[in-house]
Amino acid sequence: MTRNRPVEQTDSTYSQPSSIPQPNASAAKATTKVVPASHGHAFKVRKGEKFRVVDIHGEQVIDFAAWVDGTDLVEKVSMAYTRYHLSGATPAVGECLWTCKDEPLLRITDDTVHVHDMTFMSCFPELYEKEGIKGHRSCASNIAEVMEPYGMGSYLEVTDPFNIFQNTPNYALKAIGPSKAGDYIEFEALEDSVCAVSCCPYDLHGFNGGKVTDIAVVTGL
Numbered sequence: 001m002t003r004n005r006p007v008e009q010t011d012s013t014y015s016q017p018s019s020i021p022q023p024n025a026s027a028a029k030a031t032t033k034v035v036p037a038s039h040g041h042a043f044k045v046r047k048g049e050k051f052r053v054v055d056i057h058g059e060q061v062i063d064f065a066a067w068v069d070g071t072d073l074v075e076k077v078s079m080a081y082t083r084y085h086l087s088g089a090t091p092a093v094g095e096c097l098w099t100c101k102d103e104p105l106l107r108i109t110d111d112t113v114h115v116h117d118m119t120f121m122s123c124f125p126e127l128y129e130k131e132g133i134k135g136h137r138s139c140a141s142n143i144a145e146v147m148e149p150y151g152m153g154s155y156l157e158v159t160d161p162f163n164i165f166q167n168t169p170n171y172a173l174k175a176i177g178p179s180k181a182g183d184y185i186e187f188e189a190l191e192d193s194v195c196a197v198s199c200c201p202y203d204l205h206g207f208n209g210g211k212v213t214d215i216a217v218v219t220g221l
């Protein structure tokens with residue numbers, strides 16, 4: 001039996017688990033970017049384009065932020081506006097992430113986990129320093145690093161993330177992550193957007209499965 005492989009693997013070290021759902025065969029331009037453990041990645045998506053954020057190995061939190069392209073990082077996804085429109089903090093398929101200009105920017109079109117957080121901040125350098133660890137990578141610095149080409153000057157500009165696969169029932173952080181290998185969330189861009197992900201480097205107290213692992217972003221769906 002022949003089988004189409006529509007996903008271009010941009011990282012030759014990436015062995016795609018069979019559990020990662022494949023885009024449909026018409027998605028000829030689909031591209032998979034593997035984001036190394038504890039690092040970030042920024043990418044543009046055009047209006048109407050879908051993309052997936054994938055947990056390759058399981059129990060990995062992924063901080064996510066997005067901006068309307070062409071607004072100098074001013075109009076961005078806001079968890080406060082999103083919680084207002086959702087009347088809560090548990091987004092469902094079909095619901096959207098909203099911007100600080102009260103516009104829907106990204107619609108959730110598929111989700112194999114249904115457990116995410118929109119109440120906690122990204123981890124940041126001082127969080128680790130207060131634990132006695134200097135120079136530890138953080139989600140805030142990861143996002144600032146990959147957003148620098150788009151005009152971000154400091155990790156202090158990173159706020160208000162959508163924490164994909166982060167388990168915070170009743171606003172209490174739980175160490176056990178809900179995602180399994182190959183789980184993903186899929187979005188459709190309602191406007192041209194710039195998005196950033198951070199593979200959360202928080203490796204203390206058993207979080208992220210006790211071992212931070214690679215994630216992937218599949219664009220062009």
Ligand SMILES: [Zn+2]
Binds near residue numbers: 122139200
């Ligand atoms: Zn983090």
